[in-house]
Amino acid sequence: xxxxxxxxxxxxxxxxxxxxxxxxxxxxxxxxxxxxxxxxxxxxxxxxxxxxxxxxxxxxxxxxxxxxxxxxxxxxxxxxxxxxxxxxxxxxxxxxxxxxxxxxxxxxxxxxxxxxxxxxxxxxxxxxxxxxxxxxxxxxxxxxxxxxxxxxxxxxxxxxxxxxxxxxxxxxxxxxxxxxxxxxxxxxxxxxxxxxxxxxxxxxxxxxxxxxxxxxxxxxxxxxxxxxxxxxxxxxxxxxxxxxxxxxxxxxxxxxxxxxxxxxxxxxxxxxxxxxxxxxxxxxxxxxxxxxxxxxxxxxxxxxxxxxxxxxxxxxxxxxxxxxxxxxxxxxxxxxxxxxxxxxxxxxxxxxxxxxxxxxxxxxxx
Amino acid sequence: xxxxxxxxxxxxxxxxxxxxxxxxxxxxxxxxxxxxxxxxxxxxxxxxxxxxxxxxxxxxxxxxxxxxxxxxxxxxxxxxxxxxxxxxxxxxxxxxxxxxxxxxxxxxxxxxxxxxxxxxxxxxxxxxxxxxxxxxxxxxxxxxxxxxxxxxxxxxxxxxxxxxxxxxxxxxxxxxxxxxxxxxxxxxxxxxxxxxxxxxxxxxxxxxxxxxxxxxxxxxxxxxxxxxxxxxxxxxxxxxxxxxxxxxxxxxxxxxxxxxxxxxxxxxxxxxxxxxxxxxxxxxxxxxxxxxxxxxxxxxxxxxxxxxxxxxxxxxxxxxxxxxxxxxxxxxxxxxxxxxxxxxxxxxxxxxxxxxxxxxxxxxxx
Numbered sequence: 001x002x003x004x005x006x007x008x009x010x011x012x013x014x015x016x017x018x019x020x021x022x023x024x025x026x027x028x029x030x031x032x033x034x035x036x037x038x039x040x041x042x043x044x045x046x047x048x049x050x051x052x053x054x055x056x057x058x059x060x061x062x063x064x065x066x067x068x069x070x071x072x073x074x075x076x077x078x079x080x081x082x083x084x085x086x087x088x089x090x091x092x093x094x095x096x097x098x099x100x101x102x103x104x105x106x107x108x109x110x111x112x113x114x115x116x117x118x119x120x121x122x123x124x125x126x127x128x129x130x131x132x133x134x135x136x137x138x139x140x141x142x143x144x145x146x147x148x149x150x151x152x153x154x155x156x157x158x159x160x161x162x163x164x165x166x167x168x169x170x171x172x173x174x175x176x177x178x179x180x181x182x183x184x185x186x187x188x189x190x191x192x193x194x195x196x197x198x199x200x201x202x203x204x205x206x207x208x209x210x211x212x213x214x215x216x217x218x219x220x221x222x223x224x225x226x227x228x229x230x231x232x233x234x235x236x237x238x239x240x241x242x243x244x245x246x247x248x249x250x251x252x253x254x255x256x257x258x259x260x261x262x263x264x265x266x267x268x269x270x271x272x273x274x275x276x277x278x279x280x281x282x283x284x285x286x287x288x289x290x291x292x293x294x295x296x297x298x299x300x301x302x303x304x305x306x307x308x309x310x311x312x313x314x315x316x317x318x319x320x321x322x323x324x325x326x327x328x329x330x331x332x333x334x335x336x337x338x339x340x341x342x343x344x345x346x347x348x349x350x351x352x353x354x355x356x357x358x359x360x361x362x363x364x365x366x
Numbered sequence: 367x368x369x370x371x372x373x374x375x376x377x378x379x380x381x382x383x384x385x386x387x388x389x390x391x392x393x394x395x396x397x398x399x400x401x402x403x404x405x406x407x408x409x410x411x412x413x414x415x416x417x418x419x420x421x422x423x424x425x426x427x428x429x430x431x432x433x434x435x436x437x438x439x440x441x442x443x444x445x446x447x448x449x450x451x452x453x454x455x456x457x458x459x460x461x462x463x464x465x466x467x468x469x470x471x472x473x474x475x476x477x478x479x480x481x482x483x484x485x486x487x488x489x490x491x492x493x494x495x496x497x498x499x500x501x502x503x504x505x506x507x508x509x510x511x512x513x514x515x516x517x518x519x520x521x522x523x524x525x526x527x528x529x530x531x532x533x534x535x536x537x538x539x540x541x542x543x544x545x546x547x548x549x550x551x552x553x554x555x556x557x558x559x560x561x562x563x564x565x566x567x568x569x570x571x572x573x574x575x576x577x578x579x580x581x582x583x584x585x586x587x588x589x590x591x592x593x594x595x596x597x598x599x600x601x602x603x604x605x606x607x608x609x610x611x612x613x614x615x616x617x618x619x620x621x622x623x624x625x626x627x628x629x630x631x632x633x634x635x636x637x638x639x640x641x642x643x644x645x646x647x648x649x650x651x652x653x654x655x656x657x658x659x660x661x662x663x664x665x666x667x668x669x670x671x672x673x674x675x676x677x678x679x680x681x682x683x684x685x686x687x688x689x690x691x692x693x694x695x696x697x698x699x700x701x702x703x704x705x706x707x708x709x710x711x712x713x714x715x716x717x718x719x720x721x722x723x724x725x726x727x728x729x730x731x732x
Contacts, residue, residue, distance in 0.1 A: 127625050255621030255633055258644035259493050267621055270642045278624035278633050 018082050023101070024066045027080065030100045031061035031069070031202060034353050037097040042347045072203040077191075078103045078175045087111055089198070089222035095247060097217065099200035105175055106196030110145055110166050114291055116283060117147040117219045117244075119237045120154025120229035120254075121262055128154060128230035128262065131254060133161035135227065138280030140165025147223055149215065150183050150197075154229045154237075159186060163193045170222070171199035172215035173207030198222070213359040216240040217247070224287045225250030227277065231265030238265050241274065242360060250286055252277045309345050313337065317345040318365075321355075325362035384448050389467070390432045393446065396466045397427035397435070397568060400719050403463040408713040438569040443557075444469045444541045453477055455564070455588035461613060463583065465566035471541055472562030476511055476532050480657055482649060483513040483585045483610075485603045486520025486595035486620075487628055494520060494596035494628065497620060499527035501593065504646030506531025513589050515581065516549050516563075520595045520603075525552060529559045534588070537565035538581035539573030564588070579725040582606040583613070590653045591616030593643065597631030604631050607640065609726055616652055618643045675711050679703060683711040684731075687721075691728035 018026065030040050073080055080101040083093035087108030092098055104111065116139050118132055136146045136158040146162035148155040150169040159167045167190055171178070175197060178184045187197060198218065201211065216239055220226045226244040228251070231237040241251050251274040256263020270276045277283055309317070317335050320326070328346075332339045346363060349355035356366050384392065396406050439446055446467040449459035453474030458464055470477065482505050484498055502512045502524040512528035514521040516535040525533045533556055537544070541563060544550045553563060564584065567577065582605055586592045592610040594617070597603040607617050617640040622629020636642045643649055675683070683701050686692070698708045712729060715721035722732050 127623050131624055254624060255629070255636070255642070257493050257622050257626075257629075258497055258620060260623075263621070263623075264644075267642060267644050270621065270636065271644075271648070276621070276633060276636045276642065278630075278637075282637070 017085060023080060023082075024063060024070065026082065026100055027066040027069060028061040028063060031066065033059045034350050034355075036350075036357055037099055037200075038357065039347060039350050040100045041096070042343060069202050073103060073175070076105065076175050076203065078105045078199075078203070079108070080104075089115065091115070091223065092218060092221040095217075095221050098221070099218070101200075103175055103199045103201070103203075104196060105198070106168075106191045107166075107194050108196070110168060110194070110196045111198070111222070113145045113166065114143070114287070115145045115147050115168065115223040116287070117223035117226040117240075118154065118158035118229060119148055119216075119219065119226060119231075119240050121231055121235065121237065122151050122153040122155075123262075124153035124157070124230050125260070125262055128254075129157045132157040132229045135229070135254075135280055135283075136161035136167075137165070139283060140167075142280060142284055144284075147219055149212075149219055150178070150187060152180060152183075156183065156186065158229075159190060163190060163195060167195045168222070169195070169197040170215060170219045171197055171201070171207075172211040173199065174201045174203045174205040175199050176203050177201075177206045179207050212236060213239050213243075217243045217359065220244035220247055220249050223249060224290060225252055225283065227252040227254065227283060228266050228269060228274070229254045230256065230262040231269075232261055233264045233268065235265050238269065239359060241269055245274075246360060250275065250290070252283055252286070254278070309341055309348075313341060314345055314348070317342055318349065321349075321363065321365045323364055323366075325356075325358045325364040328361045328363055331363065383451060389446060389448075390429060390436065392448065392467055393432040393435060394427040394429060397432065399425045400716050400721075402716075402723055403465055403566075404723065405713060405716050406466045407462070408709060409717075435568050439469060439541070442471065442541050442569065444471045444565075444569070445474070446470075455481065457481070457589065458584060458587040461583075461587050464587070465584070467566075469541055469565045469567070469569075470562060471564075472534075472557045473532075473560050474562070476534060476560070476562045477564070477588070479511045479532065480509070480653070481511045481513050481534065481589040482653070483589040483592040483606070484520065484524035484595060485514055485582075485585065485592060485606050486597055487601065487603065488517050488519040488521075489628075490519040490523070490596045491626075491628055494620075495523040498523040498595045501595070501620075501646055501649075502527035502533075503531070505649060506533075508646060508650055510650075513585055515578075515585055516544070516553060518546060518549075522549065522552065524595075525556060529556060529561060533561045535561070535563040536581060536585045536588070537563055537567070537573070538577040539565065540567045540569045540571035541565050542569050543567075543572045545573045578602060579605050579609075583609045583725060586610035586615050587613055589615060590656060591618055591649065593618040593620065593649060594632050594635060594640070595620045596622065596628040597635075598627055599630045599634065601631055604635065605725060607635055612726060616641065616656070618649055618652070620644070675707055675714075679707060680711055680714070683708055684715065687715075687729065687731045689730055689732075691722075691724045691730040694727045694729055697729065 081088045081104050083098050087104050088102055089111045118136055132154045140162040145166040146158050147168040147170055148158045169187055169190055173179055178187055220240055220243050226249055228237045228241050244251050253266040253269040253274040255276050275286055320331055320334050332342045335342050346355055354366055356364050447454045447470050449464050453470050454468055455477045484502055498520045506528040511532040512524050513534040513536055514524045535553055535556055539545055544553055586606055586609050592615055594603045594607050610617050619632040619635040619640040621642050641652055686697055686700050698705045701708050712721055720732055722730050
């Protein structure tokens with residue numbers, strides 16, 4: 001990852017460690033209202049410092065609050081890492097919407113190893129649970145770290161079977177707000193056995209429904225590929241699979257009978273191009289060729305100052321938006337202007353609290 | 367099919383009906399020892415008449431025997447049709463190894479409609495049987511004729527569910543030697559309800575084990591595509607799928623749990639490129655684009671007289687053969703001579719009773 005930093009367009013210090021002051025500054029910015037990972041990055045690119053905001057920003061996180069979060073994190077053994085620091089999953093670090101500070105608890109070195117995500121239904125069948133366990137164990141034996149979402153069902157089976165070989169729980173809430181609560185013991189076992197947990201949310205943040213799709217991008221983002229074991233149609237695991245495909249990750253799906261509704265989602269994924277797998281070897285065969293490949297870096301943004309919008313640009317782009325989420329790519333195409341221009345207007349809207357970013361590159365007006 | 371005949375290289379009369387005398391002649395040739403469909407075609411091409419044989423032919427079918435078979439067929443309501451005659455399945459007619467005379471019983475017009483084959487395990491699961499029935503019914507409702515092999519399990523379920531809409535039993539033995547015998551009633555129901563049965567074997571021929579793979583090429587050959595519903599590894603349905611792929615047919619497979627051995631074969635087919643299907647619409651979506659496409663004709667052979675082998679050609683090509691079956695394509699490549707030359711030598715070997723043709727383009731020395 002160190003060599004990757006040279007080409008990254010977030011202006012990260014040339015050292016691989018933030019100073020305490022920098023970490024506090026970054027934390028204040030990312031914890032301010034209307035600032036998500038993409039906005040954080042845009043602000044850093046656009047204004048060059050954490051102080052900025054041509055529009056009307058919402059509440060800015062105070063320095064005391066940031067210091068308090070840092071202290072609370074440290075008490076829980078959670079480190080807040082920037083994308084270039086050791087312990088930050090390298091494949092996650094290069095994503096557009098990588099958390100500027102990721103809360104990492106447990107064995108940092110685990111996160112630097114190749115990761116396969118295993119996800120699936122909370123109300124899985126006995127066969128699905130058994131398969132998830134066997135797959136996680138076999139992939140673990142082959143040297144892969146297993147990432148999942150600490151949920152009931154498939155997630156739990158995958159974590160349990162990979163506790164010895166290495167497993168990572170990716171949390172939707174803060175590190176002290178485990179969902180479901182009865183999995184606090186499982187998480188303690190994971191951490192106690194050399195595993196890890198990651199979250200982009202502050203200590204004390206109770207996960208809301210919309211935090212789960214957001215969290216799912218971290219599960220797939222940290223991994224070489226995502227295996228969906230059982231999934232009904234329109235289930236959360238399919239969101240993870242879609243995000244994984246958008247991130248360029250391998251998507252694997254375990255087939256099942258057409259008469260089994262818990263296989264409807266995975267069969268559908270295979271129809272859409274996901275790779276059918278029935279054993280760990282299928283996964284390993286598919287990811288081995290990409291393991292040695294250098295991690296693809298995101299394209300540096302153009303100089304944002306060359307794309308300063310005027311009133312007519314703002315009106316045109318805002319006019320294309322409404323309460324129905326629209327794909328950023330579609331918006332850029334319809335706006336018939338540069339992507340950087342569109343992103344700048346979206347940034348202004350976001351800082352003004354008028355824009356909502358959904359998963360999968362979707363945005364809408366609030 | 368009529369327009370196709372103009373380009374076909376079997377010298378079929380320009381009328382679309384054989385005369386009685388021609389039908390007897392053709393029957394004598396195809397029922398002679400060491401003469402299969404490909405040899406029949408080669409002989410017609412090579413010698414231009416049914417009398418030929420530079421090598422030592424085996425027993426030649428006598429005219430009386432041929433007349434007796436024709437009469438016995440007629441008593442059973444079986445017509446012996448040449449590839450260009452009405453009632454001969456058009457997609458089957460254009461294959462290299464199309465039976466020169468196909469015994470057809472029942473509704474000829476059914477065989478001119480688009481056909482989907484459904485095959486699978488004899489010892490199918492309840493879920494597999496149910497799925498096969500639903501699929502056959504839905505495809506039948508959509509206007510497709512269902513072809514299968516009259517076996518126990520999936521075949522039987524597919525036939526039963528398509529009796530009203532139209533179903534074709536493809537037999538491995540003669541029309542009076544039904545396998546399994548307890549399906550004689552099912553066949554009677556099929557014929558009595560406007561369905562059909564086809565066989566390339568003479569009346570009285572009891573099916574042997576090796577007749578089933580040979581028969582399977584007719585199941586796939588008559589169809590736009592083949593659906594494999596349940597299949598263990600190394601099962602007969604997978605042979606049908608392989609032949610179907612070699613024939614350029616669509617291969618569809620129904621997925622199942624990796625923990626279900628009856629899905630191992632179908633999951634494997636999907637890994638190898640077969641299309642995963644979970645409902646009739648998946649099949650229809652895939653075959654609709656090819657239904658309107660003209661049937662691809664086989665390439666006419668080169669002039670065989672331009673490739674008359676000499677002693678060294680014979681020795682070289684025969685030397686490449688042994689008791690282990692080898693792909694004809696590989697043989698042609700290794701022989702480093704023209705395909706027509708290789709085929710001529712194989713024809714001579716076959717007429718001499720020294721060559722065995724297996725399914726899937728495999729040949730071996732006897």
